[in-house]
Amino acid sequence: MLLKFGFCLPIFAWPGARLFRAPAYPSLDAATTMRLGRLADQLGYHSLWVADHLMLGQDEAILEGWTTLCALAGMTARAQLGVIHYNHAFRHPALTAKMAATLDQISGGRYIHFIDYGNQPREFLAYGLHPDDAVEERIAQMVEGLELTLKLWSAREPVTFAGRYYAVAGAVCRPTPVQQPHPPVWIGEAHPMLLDAAARYADAWNSVPVGLEALRQRLAELRAACARVGRDYDAIEKTYEVQILIASDRDELRRKLDAMLALIPPGERPADVVAFARGEAAEPPAWMRETWLIGAPDEIEAQIRRFAELGVTHFMLWFTDAPDESGMRLFAERVLGKSGA
Template sequence: MDLGIHYAQFAHPDWEHRLTERLTETARVADQGGVSLFTVMDHWFQMVSFDGPFQPMLEGYTTLGHLAAITERVRLSLLVTGVTYRHPGLLAKTVTTLDVLSGGRAMLGLGAAWYDREHAGLGVPFPPTAERFERLEEAILIARQMWSDDDGAFDGEHYHLAETICLPKPIRGSVPVLIGGGGERKTLRLVAQYADACNLFAGDIDQVRHKLEVLHGHCDALGRDYDAIEKTILTGTDPSQDLDGFLREMEAYAALGIGLVGFMPPTPDPVAFTTMLVSDVLPRLADI
């Protein structure tokens, strides 16, 4: 099983002076220590569950561009960008640029968006749920067309592009798409139809098992190879509290097909937490 770092909070002690230093050093430790995926959130306001909008929050793709310059191996993604945050043509161009400049290490993490307060706060339209999912599907189609040899028009229900030119192309020809969320009727169907990876919260293994069964059903209905989709989970657990117990839990997740577990550094010192993960957890996790 692989290890990921989801850097979700910037409000560590003395963040006003050390925010960049801590982020940079955490990413370097992760990169040099063998972490597979480094992600940040794509929000303009910090989430209420992390003390809300008056806590610091960096813009996602600018942050990933900085991380691309100071790392060499780790994959980079937002977990995840809401489809409402950027016009899909510009989003595809942005993630392509990240992929080219990082040497082919970008992923395109996507979701339907949910944080209405930050949209209202910064004056960004926030369509109803059904429309956001329609826009999500069109955004994926636009990105794929921009990464193809077809540079013609895209004429969708919500987006209309006269030319889908995107040069240079991504290093690998396209960028892997990760869709976050566990909605059974829409989100997991989109995963089955379009995504290279999915991400689920690891709160309850029985719930994750059920979500994967639903995903498998969508794959069967669409003729998609279920095993071709990378399955990832996100946890807020501190494994140092009970490493053996944590590893037993990860063995159960691996048996379900989960190939990567992402951690949100829960302590005031993300560098020390990440150092602990790569020195104590990753070697044993790799054997699962």
């Protein structure tokens, strides 16, 4: 089975007790972040990803995702490029179609369209971009917006579209994307409406880190959604976003965790992580082993294999030791080349 591995750029820093996504990044530095993206492309990672938020992390400081992705396209040559959970509430779907087609042209056909409904209302409310509609309403808007985007990508004539939420009159999207019939469409998560949308429109479905058992249940729900609309479940690629901490041995693993813990006020450090980092526990906490990839290269390979047995073929990796390059380099040297792991 051919496996793909993506590198998620730390476009925000988040040292703190949650140990979330970028816990070893003391303070955001744009040049450092972009250097890591270029290095990932050079090391052979199959895809490069940026988050889509306007306020997140330490001091709410985060690079804007689409701008970052476009800059990254000019700095790289091989990897596919995508925005994680591209937020429909931030950009009109007709403009999205034009932006995405342009990026696909500039990058030589490397764009992935990973669309989402926008699950952080505080951001689009703060920026005055969208009303605080119910989740189901926002998903319905996302689906109609995706239909409009797809129509613009494929139309040979000017598009007039009058939907419940969006309308265009004589809109033209040329040049069209390089990838035909269109860039790959990804939809993620387990809300019933999103699963139905994935069954109808998606080339791939994605899950955030939930662990093996929860993922197995989510995939069963995706299979049921496919059955409802007559879609071949196996035609949809399964992808998984996950945090990773890889080290050559236990001592190095503990040193990396200790460096993350040092950025957290003493009273807020998770006791179970501290116990492992100090050598008082033989294994990382159960929650880490369930929802991270963690350990030496052979342990990481075994963990990946278990997800692959469920059908996952594309892993989006958040290297929690970033901006330290050692983890992404070790993974590239010892795991990435074994794409049949």
